Every structure is written in structure tokens, then in C-alpha cells.
Amino acid sequence: MxxxxxxxxxxxxxxxxxxxxxxxxxxxxxxxxxxxxxxxxxxxxxxxxxxxxxxxxxxxxxxxxxxxxxxxxxxxxxxxxxxxxxxxxxxxxxxxxxxxxxxxxxxxxxxxxxxxxxxxxxxxxxxxxxxxxxxxxxxxxxxxxxxxxxxxxxxxxxxxxxxxxxxxxxxxxxxxVKIAYIPQKEEDVLPELDFSEVKGQALAKRALEIAAAGGHNVLMIGLPGTGKSMLAKRFPGILPPLTQEESLEITKIYSICNLMGKSKLLTLRPFRDPHHTISDVALIGGGSSPRPGEVSLAHNGVLFLDEFAEFSRSSLEVLREPLENGRVTISRAKETVSYPARFTLVAAMNPCPCGHLGDPLHPCSCSPMQVNRYKSRISGPLLDRIDLTVNLNPVKYTDWTKTSEGESSAAIRERVLKAREVQRKRFAGTPTTANAFMTPKQIKEFCKLPAGADDILEAAMRKFGLSARSLDKILKTARTIADLEQKADIETKHLVEVMQYRPLDRKGVADI
Ligand SMILES: [Zn+2]
The missing domain is CATH 3.30.230.10 (Ribosomal Protein S5; domain 2)
Structure with missing residues (x-):
């Protein structure tokens, strides 16, 4: 039969x-x-x-x-x-x-x-x-x-x-054979962690606001205890809500990985923070029966890599493909599978292996060679894919004792949403969802330089040894800052602000 x-x-x-x-x-x-x-x-x-x-x-x-x-x-x-x-x-x-x-x-x-x-x-x-x-x-x-x-x-x-x-x-x-399903009350509950709890670090907060508004990648460099992870954990709270389509896409990935929680459809942007000892397969996906990795679980959300320089060189290299294409492709003998992996990278690292370089209170115990080797772990091509780099300073006593609270996540999120709305209209009918993902043609169309800006960019190119790809990043980020101000055109001050977030050169992290 x-x-x-x-x-x-x-x-x-x-x-x-x-x-x-x-x-x-x-x-x-x-x-x-x-x-x-x-x-x-x-x-x-x-x-x-x-x-x-x-x-x-x-x-x-x-x-x-x-x-x-x-x-x-x-x-x-x-x-x-x-x-x-x-x-x-x-x-x-x-x-x-x-x-x-x-x-x-x-x-x-x-x-x-x-x-x-x-x-x-x-x-x-x-x-x-x-x-x-x-x-x-x-x-x-x-x-x-x-x-x-x-x-x-x-x-x-x-x-x-x-x-x-x-x-x-x-x-x-x-x-x-039927389960009576009792729908749980579903609310779009934002994380309880709030930016108002973070003292000082105005520059880092601003960098994260820009990142949220345009989908840009951020690297925070600072001494231990300056609040890098505190800031990163509050980042999802200022991101725009998931669209229906994004929500379904990310829920499918969680279904494949058997990670569906108690919620029906994922409504909050995912926040993944794998440890730096993670294997390449767990980070990027793969295995004998291929499964999505952390980069895909962070799709439409945030991938937070703390101790960025401690990740293995091969882990950092495999990140380049999803950062560039928003997808990972896994080739096996019998088949090739591809997973979406369009995330915002929030990375954090110490200025040196012992963590105290530039610390006024503790002397750094690293040799110059150790510091250089540490910085050079983040290669030039990877740095090129990070739009905003920000140095965090030790929190000043005056900031610490301030009784007034900092700006709340809700207030920052409101500006982010307005900037996202500008982008939604700009990119309507195209696959682009945010400024960070603009194609070269779109950069040309939407990021026209103000008069006299050529000189600033040329000077920056010489000073920091920037590649052409970095220049594109600067333009895209300046576009986001202009969108946050609801300005139709990029102005010189927007470009100048972006320059603050590039204390880097192609050989590694400089100017710490
Ligand atoms: Zn040190």
C-alpha cells in the first residue's frame, strides 16, 4: 500500500x-x-x-x-x-x-x-x-x-x-485536538531601562540618538565603568517600533531557532549581546544542519558586542559580510542558504588591554606594543563599516552629583521617530529603510554637499586617512543629523558634527 x-x-x-x-x-x-x-x-x-x-x-x-x-x-x-x-x-x-x-x-x-x-x-x-x-x-x-x-x-x-x-x-x-487559546494582553512595552539614569556622557548619548535615527553602527571606547554597557542596554528603548513586515521576518527567525518566547509576534526590536568567546558558527550561523546565528537573531534590531577587541580575529572578519550586505550566506557541500542579518552594531571596547590608558586615577600597565596590538585587532575594513566612534570620558564629579535627571528615552525616541518618518517618505518604494543603507546612487541624490564643504572633507581625508567608503559613511551620517533637525539639506555644521565621531585612522583606533 x-x-x-x-x-x-x-x-x-x-x-x-x-x-x-x-x-x-x-x-x-x-x-x-x-x-x-x-x-x-x-x-x-x-x-x-x-x-x-x-x-x-x-x-x-x-x-x-x-x-x-x-x-x-x-x-x-x-x-x-x-x-x-x-x-x-x-x-x-x-x-x-x-x-x-x-x-x-x-x-x-x-x-x-x-x-x-x-x-x-x-x-x-x-x-x-x-x-x-x-x-x-x-x-x-x-x-x-x-x-x-x-x-x-x-x-x-x-x-x-x-x-x-x-x-x-x-x-x-x-x-x-484544539487548544482554546487565551490571548494574552499584548502591549508594546518598552524596556524599563531609561537614558535619564545615565549620568553625563552627552556625546555618547548624542551618537546613539543619531545611530537610532539613521540605522548607523556605533563604537564606544572608554575606561571600564564609564557606562558603555549601560548606554548600549538603553539603546533599544529609543529605536522606532518594528513594522508588521519586520516583525514577521524576525519572528520567523526565532521560530527556526526554537526561541519563541511567550509572546506571539515579536514586537520589540531584538537586542543580542553575545560574549566575546562565541564561536564563528554561533555568531554568523551555519553548522551541519545550518541554523541562523546571533547576527540573524539581531536582524532588524541591535547586535551589542562588548569587549569588541577581545573577539577573535576570525569572528570580527566574518562580521564584514552582514555589515555590508545585511545578509549572511552559508555554503555547504550540498546547498547554500542565506539568512537576513540587517542589524545596528553597537560595539564597546576599553582603550587598552588593562583598560586604564588615559585614566587619571589608575596607571596603565600596558606596553606601547601591547596597546598597538590591541587597537589593530579592529581592522581598517571593519572600522570603515562603523559610522560613529565615540570616546567616553570618566564621569565628572559634577555630573555625578547633578540632581536633575538627564533627558528621558521617550524624549529622544520622539526625535528619532520624526527623523525616521522623513526617511520613510524619502525611500518610499525602494528597499532602503534608513540612511545607513543608502545605495551609492541614493547618496548622490540625497546627500548634496553644502558650498565650501569640499575643503572640510578633503582635510578630514588627509588627517584621518579616510577611504572613499568612509566618506560615504560621513555623508550618510550627516544626512541623519539633518533629518533629526528636519532640514531639507545637509549643512556644514552637520558635517562638522560627524567629524567628532571619527577619532580613527585606517591602522586602528587612534587619538585615545
Ligand atoms: Zn593599559
């Missing part, structure tokens, strides 16, 4: 439909899975055998062939357990013809525990979205109910294989 069950798989962050064909024929008892399954899918066999037996069915002692079609695309994940088990029940005629006939209207996803109960699987949201047009009812594990809700697909959530079989046989009502 032959049976066919529809399921899904993931390529990149998109799902695609997979047809599970099960054939049972006389012969040596075997269970073979073909059609480019990876190791995870091949392990499914053991779970399916136990789950079928422990659900009160017989496991056929015959030659069973499972084909996953289309055969040319690699399949990974644990969602194949349930469709394979159902296919075996249908092909061995343990489901009635009426129940088996219902299979063609289902899209079945789920991992099986050995006792036949359903376990959650990764990537349910993108698979449901891509298969929605087929107008099938999805079968998903109860733990994936939020993703079912977000997808807008019609779905049921049986707890066990037996419960699903009973439902198909008409023995159980719909209530047995």
Missing part, C-alpha cells in the same frame, strides 16, 4: 512543502528514509517505531520505504516524525479508508516522543506561512500554538498520535 502525507521543511528562513510518500511491501523488515534527509531526520525512524507501538498500533514487519519529495532539497528538523508515522498507519491500513482520505487536506508537522505524544519542533511559523496557500488544515504540536496563531493558518493541536488518529476516525470531537 502507498500513502501520502504533506509536511514542510525549511530553507534559509522560508518554508517549503514536502510530500512524505510511504510504501509498504513484503520483504525483509526494514525502514528506509530517502530524499536527502540529514542526520536529524534519519534519527526519526527510531522514534516513529516506538511511538507507533506505544500508541496501541502494530508496526508492520515489512519493507517500508519513506520518500521525502522534492528529492533534490535537503531536509532537516524533527517535524517529519508525525507525518511518517501517519503515513505508516495509512499504508498498513490501520486507518480506515475514510480517515486516510482526510490526510490529503492536512499539513502535518510534529516531533514524536517514544510514548506517542507530540513534542514541539523548530520552524513551524515559516512552514505554515509558506504552505498557507494550499488551504490545508495544519496539524501542529500544542507547544507551537503561538506560531499557529501568528501564521493565520487554520490548525489543530493534538497531544498524541493516538488522539490525532481518533480524530481522523471521527471518534473524538474537535475539542480534543
Amino acid at each position: 502507498l500513502a501520502n502525507v504533506c509536511t514542510g521543511a525549511i530553507k534559509g528562513i522560508e518554508g517549503f512543502a514536502v510530500s512524505v510518500e510511504v510504501d509498504i511491501a513484503p520483504g525483509m523488515p526494514t525502514l528506509a528514509v530517502v530524499g536527502l534527509p540529514d542526520a536529524e531526520v534519519r534519527e526519526s525512524k527510531e522514534r516513529v517505531v516506538a511511538a507507533v507501538r506505544n500508541s496501541g498500533f502494530d508496526f508492520p514487519t515489512k519493507r517500508i520505504t519513506v520518500n521525502l519529495s522534492p528529492a533534490e532539497l535537503r531536509k532537516s528538523g524533527t517535524q517529519f516524525d508525525l507525518p511518517i508515522a501517519l503515513g505508516i498507519l495509512a499504508a498498513s491500513e490501520q486507518l480506515s479508508p475514510e480517515a486516510a482520505a482526510k490526510l490529503k487536506d492536512l499539513l502535518v508537522l510534529g516531533e514524536l516522543a517514544l510514548d506517542g505524544s507530540l513534542r514541539p519542533c523548530a520552524g513551524v511559523l515559516p512552514m505554515l506561512i509558506s504552505c498557507k496557500d494550499q488551504r490545508k488544515t495544519a496539524v501542529i504540536p500544542p507547544q507551537n500554538v503561538l506560531e499557529g496563531q501568528v501564521s493565520g493558518a487554520e490548525f489543530i493541536t493534538p497531544h498524541t498520535l493516538k488522539e490525532l488518529a481518533d480524530y481522523l476516525e471521527g471518534k473524538a470531537g474537535e475539542s480534543a
Whole structure:
């Protein structure tokens, strides 16, 4: 007998439909899975055998062939357990013809525990979205109910294989396989951390405001205790809200990584802060069954790299591709996958390995060679992709004792939103979402220099040894400052302000 069950798989962050064909024929008892399954899918066999037996069915002692079609695309994940088990029940005629006939209207996803109960699987949201047009009812594990809700697909959530079989046989009502979903009160709650709590550091706060307004990357350099991480953690609180489209895109990535929290759709921009000992694969994505890395989990949000110079050289080098293209491409022998990774980089580092270079209270214990080696870890090409560099000074006693609070995140965010609105209108109908992502053609069109500005830029090029790419960055950042002031044209003062944030040269961090 032959049976066919529809399921899904993931390529990149998109799902695609997979047809599970099960054939049972006389012969040596075997269970073979073909059609480019990876190791995870091949392990499914053991779970399916136990789950079928422990659900009160017989496991056929015959030659069973499972084909996953289309055969040319690699399949990974644990969602194949349930469709394979159902296919075996249908092909061995343990489901009635009426129940088996219902299979063609289902899209079945789920991992099986050995006792036949359903376990959650990764990537349910993108698979449901891509298969929605087929107008099938999805079968998903109860733990994936939020993703079912977000997808807008019609779905049921049986707890066990037996419960699903009973439902198909008409023995159980719909209530047995449907979860009554109680929507939680959803509010766009902004992080509680507020900029008003950070004393002093006006220049750094301004740099972060510009970064939020135009999507620019920032590097903060300062002594330990100057508030670098405090500032970075407050950065998401001044960012604009996610658009519906951005929200869905980032939620799909979290679904694939099995990181869906209690919320349905992610509404706040992600903030990821991996430790500097992170592996390249965890940072950028990859592995034998490729998964998105931290750069993709930070998509449409913030990637905060504290102790920037302590990251391995190879980790810093692999960051260049997403910083440049907003995507990462992972090539494997059999396939190439690509994940979105358009994030705002907020990096922080000490001025030297011991952290005290320029500290009036503690002497620095590093040799000049150690300091140079430390600075040169951040290579020129990487620095070129950082728009704003800001030195943080030790907090002055007068700032510390100030009783009046600094400006609140809400007030800063209001200016950011207005500047973003200007950009939304400017880039309407193009893929560009913020000034930082302008194409060379758009820079030419929207970043016209004021009279006399050529001299300033030329002087800056000589002084800092800037590359052509750095000049583009200066123009884009000046455009953002003009947008914050709601000015139609870039003025000389905007360019001068940008220059404050470039205390660098191509060889590394200078002027500390
Ligand atoms: Zn030092």
C-alpha cells in the first residue's frame, strides 16, 4: 500500500512543502528514509517505531520505504516524525479508508516522543506561512500554538498520535485536538531601562540618538565603568517600533531557532549581546544542519558586542559580510542558504588591554606594543563599516552629583521617530529603510554637499586617512543629523558634527 502525507521543511528562513510518500511491501523488515534527509531526520525512524507501538498500533514487519519529495532539497528538523508515522498507519491500513482520505487536506508537522505524544519542533511559523496557500488544515504540536496563531493558518493541536488518529476516525470531537487559546494582553512595552539614569556622557548619548535615527553602527571606547554597557542596554528603548513586515521576518527567525518566547509576534526590536568567546558558527550561523546565528537573531534590531577587541580575529572578519550586505550566506557541500542579518552594531571596547590608558586615577600597565596590538585587532575594513566612534570620558564629579535627571528615552525616541518618518517618505518604494543603507546612487541624490564643504572633507581625508567608503559613511551620517533637525539639506555644521565621531585612522583606533 502507498500513502501520502504533506509536511514542510525549511530553507534559509522560508518554508517549503514536502510530500512524505510511504510504501509498504513484503520483504525483509526494514525502514528506509530517502530524499536527502540529514542526520536529524534519519534519527526519526527510531522514534516513529516506538511511538507507533506505544500508541496501541502494530508496526508492520515489512519493507517500508519513506520518500521525502522534492528529492533534490535537503531536509532537516524533527517535524517529519508525525507525518511518517501517519503515513505508516495509512499504508498498513490501520486507518480506515475514510480517515486516510482526510490526510490529503492536512499539513502535518510534529516531533514524536517514544510514548506517542507530540513534542514541539523548530520552524513551524515559516512552514505554515509558506504552505498557507494550499488551504490545508495544519496539524501542529500544542507547544507551537503561538506560531499557529501568528501564521493565520487554520490548525489543530493534538497531544498524541493516538488522539490525532481518533480524530481522523471521527471518534473524538474537535475539542480534543484544539487548544482554546487565551490571548494574552499584548502591549508594546518598552524596556524599563531609561537614558535619564545615565549620568553625563552627552556625546555618547548624542551618537546613539543619531545611530537610532539613521540605522548607523556605533563604537564606544572608554575606561571600564564609564557606562558603555549601560548606554548600549538603553539603546533599544529609543529605536522606532518594528513594522508588521519586520516583525514577521524576525519572528520567523526565532521560530527556526526554537526561541519563541511567550509572546506571539515579536514586537520589540531584538537586542543580542553575545560574549566575546562565541564561536564563528554561533555568531554568523551555519553548522551541519545550518541554523541562523546571533547576527540573524539581531536582524532588524541591535547586535551589542562588548569587549569588541577581545573577539577573535576570525569572528570580527566574518562580521564584514552582514555589515555590508545585511545578509549572511552559508555554503555547504550540498546547498547554500542565506539568512537576513540587517542589524545596528553597537560595539564597546576599553582603550587598552588593562583598560586604564588615559585614566587619571589608575596607571596603565600596558606596553606601547601591547596597546598597538590591541587597537589593530579592529581592522581598517571593519572600522570603515562603523559610522560613529565615540570616546567616553570618566564621569565628572559634577555630573555625578547633578540632581536633575538627564533627558528621558521617550524624549529622544520622539526625535528619532520624526527623523525616521522623513526617511520613510524619502525611500518610499525602494528597499532602503534608513540612511545607513543608502545605495551609492541614493547618496548622490540625497546627500548634496553644502558650498565650501569640499575643503572640510578633503582635510578630514588627509588627517584621518579616510577611504572613499568612509566618506560615504560621513555623508550618510550627516544626512541623519539633518533629518533629526528636519532640514531639507545637509549643512556644514552637520558635517562638522560627524567629524567628532571619527577619532580613527585606517591602522586602528587612534587619538585615545
Ligand atoms: Zn593599559
